[in-house]
Amino acid sequence: MRRYRILHTTTLTYDVPVRSAHNELRMTPINEPGQTTLENRIRIRPLTWSTVYRDHFGTHVTSMESLPAHDRLTIEAISTVERADPAEWPFSPGWAALADPTVQDRHFEWLMVTSRTRPGAGIADLAAGVRDRATPRDAALALAEQLRAEMTYRAGVTGVQSSGEQAWAEKSGVCQDFVHVTIGALRSLGIPARYVSGYLVPKRDAEVGDTATGESHAWVELWDGGWIPIDPTNGAPVGADHVVVARGRDYDDVSPFKGVYSGAGTAILTVAVTFTRLA
């Protein structure tokens, strides 16, 4: 079990003041078996009104309104989260289960081809290459390994609007891209796969009281008798160092901040995430 305090600060600075900003924030870690969110506060300046709800995918969302003119919007999400050690993976019912039409129907949303997850050129071959593995999860792990061999982790090549196809063409990207490409490949094999966004503690063996800076992170969950998490970007097992915030079909369902504002100003964004180990 690990307990962390996470401070996620997002600042938007506008060259010309903007008004009437309406946004949706997905910055609240969820509560579920294996993860308990002991505390979550979101401080927003300026703020006129806000409300919270759970969206279709079970993510905690904060809707916020900043009506007066402002040239800076600051959002601080402070969470205290407890992560249990990872549970045993459920038994795999094998490829046959995935072929069952009822399973396919129920997991339709996780098998959909979206613009972000459409497989790029060559993905089909890669996927075909792992189809002979004993179980879907084995195939997924093998696939992720091959992707890591072909794709380089590099920031600045892709943007927040990029698709998996575009990143794959460049053979580089960030965790968001690795996840999109992996999901596209898994779905093409008929394996239900979903996008998970959250945080990855930067130092695995941090001492209690240590503070370190890190980033938001994204990984994959695939269905093989149950939902099994894998981290295609770094190949590490998903455990007590991963904190779940949101799930969805692709990035568009989980983006931490999205909305509109009135005005022509352009925004400069800065994000900072710090982790403090509490237990």
Add this chain to the structure above:
Amino acid sequence: MTEPTSPVSLFDGYRRGAAWDEMVAEDGVPRTPYKAVHHTLRSISAGTLKDRADTLARNYIDQGVTFDHAGVERPFPLDAVPRVLSAHEWQIIESGVAQRVSALEAFLDDVYSREGDVPRCVHEGVVPWSLIASSTHYHRAVMGIRPTNGVRVHVSGVDLIRDEAGVFRVLEDNVRVPSGVSYVIANRRAMANVFPEAFSTMRIRPVSDYPRMLLAALRRAAPDGATDPTVVVLTPGVYNSAYFEHALLARMMGVELVEGRDLVCVSGQVRMRTTHGDRPVDVIYRRVDDDFLDPVHFRGDSVLGCAGLVSAMRAGRVTVANALGNGVADDKLIYTYVPDLIRFYLGEDPILPNVETHRCAEPGALAHVLDHLDEMVVKPVDGSGGKGLVVGPRADGATLDTLRAALEGDPRGWIAQPVVQLSTVPTFIDGALVPRHVDLRPFAVNDGERIRVLPGGLTRVALPEGELVVNSSQGGGSKDTWVLAGRDTRTSSPEPLRAGAEMREVVVMSAPTASPEDSMRAQQQQQQQTRITEGGAPC
């Protein structure tokens, strides 16, 4: 002296086709509901009818009852010959439409307010989850929002056709932003002015009550705590093809007609900008598509809606009519499951059957459709207004080839129905009466306790001979639709002014007295008082 030759009857040369003719039965005898109309038409000349038809057109131009077709404003085409439905026929339609809307309401509630992972209808195997989850109108942004009085389909238009056996079948459900009711009202007014004799001799159920009915339902849908709810009609603006209807309904309900830029969301409440500051809005009867309603969740460039609207809905501070996300229920694929949904949610058999439909998403069905492509009417699942629709028997080889490729490429995107010969009604074209295919769109209003169906509805006519596509956006015509009152239905004269009987005194105006006799007469008139009793509440 020679006898004057008998005038040529308008029905001479009237040739019924294979379709069910609503006025004239196989043996040439007029059907019961049409007896009076048939009699009238047989006894007037083509010239007289043409005069009346011209008057109708002219009235519409003068009043600006128009429809935007291909960017040009044209008078709404109203045929001089009405369509008549008997009380019995109407009873079936009314109960069938209400039943259908009930089932769709239950379905929408199941989809958007459900407790479990999947809706009950999916859990029980009635509808596949993929069908709902893949619908472009399934708006996850409104998941979990339940309207105050539970109503999502405040206004619906269920399109009906009549098959070769004279049986009414549902062609399509419309529960998003159904339009056309303003033409129902305008058509009735026009016909009453041009054919007053029909209304005094026949007991035709009125349609003038619609705005009052709609307003009452909208007010009842207001959020809790709104004691005197403010209702508005949200229109995309003057350039929208249905603007005439938005303006008419707002005017007849006595509510403000607003555009997106008049609205603003503050602290989760919708307000409209007036000269006396911002006023709260409780109910929005919106004639703007889902995609344009809230730039936060949908099209980010839209100025037709109000940013923050969905949050206000979620907070229970505003009711949007019809609710967002209804499109998942009038999806053409869901249509094929509606009879099952009626059985599932209501435990009843459907009163109005569907038209036999093949889902191309099913391999067996796709094969059958491809084999009989030239005998089918093929429709895109995501189309509206007849766009993309192909009538097999009338399509050329090239069109069918393109269609074949489209079906094979995206089977889920298409459904097909065998060609149904829609019923025909005599229509006045080029100086003669000829049979033309019609459909019917009755309008239903759900106030949370009852679903009321407006007696009649919009009958759309396909004007070209043999044409089966009646939708007006493709250039069709319309007919006033008369529902005859049953024995126990009270009805009143064409445009009842007040509900309920009332004694009213009329004081006769006096004129300047010019002579003693005049003076005496004036005095008499002043002492005379005419009592007028107004009877018959609208049914």
Add this chain to the structure above:
Amino acid sequence: MLSRIAESLFWIGRHIERADGTARIVDVLRLQLLEDPGANEKEVSRTTLAVMGATHADGAGYAEVGQLLVFDAGYSSSIGGAWTAARENARRARQTLSTELWEAINTTWHRWHNFGQSAVTERHLSWTRERAALISGVADSTMSHDEAWDFLVLGRSLERADMTARLVAAGGLPRGGAPWSVVLSSCGAHQAFMRSQRGLLSDDRAAAFLVLDRAFPRSVYFALREAEGRLAALDPQDGRTAITDEARRQLGRVRTELEFRPVAEVLHDLPGQMQRVQLAVTAAAFAVGSRYFQTGPLPEWTEELI
């Protein structure tokens, strides 16, 4: 009522009056050139343009002025531009206008386009004045004199004060100015002036009449008072001790100046005084917009995704 609709009505009033006023100003130019063969066409044309606040390349003559001020559909202060803008606003506010008013405006716009657009004739200008008068008359007699009508007349009277001020400025200029008899005729004031002044036409009296006459509806004073009246009707609760409405203050101040200053002083600095009137009208219009129309740019939504 909805701010958007109120704003449309305000602008209908202004545009109709602008068409009328522009027709009168161009008519002054036309008559000047007709009646005074010695007048320098270019100088006089330039003066007219300056009075309208319009610019044109050097060497503009009557024809160019006509093109710009009468026909140029892209120029919002031209007659053609004004008819188009009025109709657009009328279309948007159609539900609030009476049927007759809408039809009057719509018909005007349609018929304007049937006119020849090559040369400016007397017909163009007199027809414009007639239609403007018809539309005003129809508005006054077929609309309830409620808030909607108040905004319409407010726009009309503000524009009228402004336009008459410009006309008077045209007459008052020492060089290139128009003879006062011409200015009076163009305001339709010749008869009224003769009756009130017992036929004694002098420059000073004509100017004073057009600026200060309490009874003549086109005088600057009258128009300002009418605008003030509409503002008071829109906000009857305005302070007991002070007028808090900015628009009313602006108009009241300039109107009082004209009313209580010695006439000779007003006439001595006519162009300057008239410019003060124009500035006050602009300030008042802006204040009306801020207060009642919450005038601001249409929200242009920018999406953000992080």
